[in-house]
Amino acid sequence: MIYFIGILCGILNGLFASGAGQILVVYLIFFMKKETHLVRAVSVAVLATSSIFAIIGYSSFAKYDITKVIVLGMIAAISGFIGAKLMKKIPATVLNLTSGILIVLLTCYKIFFGGK
DSSP: OHHHHHHHHHHHHHHHSSSHHHHHHHIIIIISOOOHHHHHHHHHHHHHHHHHHHHHHHTTTOOOOHHHHHHHHHHHHHHHHHHHHHHTTSOHHHHHHHHHHHHHHHHHHHHHHTTO
16 A cells, blocks of 8 residues: 555656645555654655655656755755654644645645636
């Protein structure tokens, strides 16, 4: 089952560039009963790898402004490091609740404003 989830996450990450991490997190926390902080770290590692290959796939038809990509990549790397350090201090229940709320808000936004 974990391999199927990995395939699903890779496809979703390539298609939508979002949502795949949440599927992996939900599966590992609620079905595999893994610890929340570990699961989030695994999710980031899996999606980072998937994203690298998605970038390669997108590069065949999308043109990137390489300067912006490098600057945004550096900002994201620094912010990601800070976020990972802060995450260790937040209780698992708060992380899961916050994550759920963000997903609901994003879903509502996409339903009501995403197509415009």
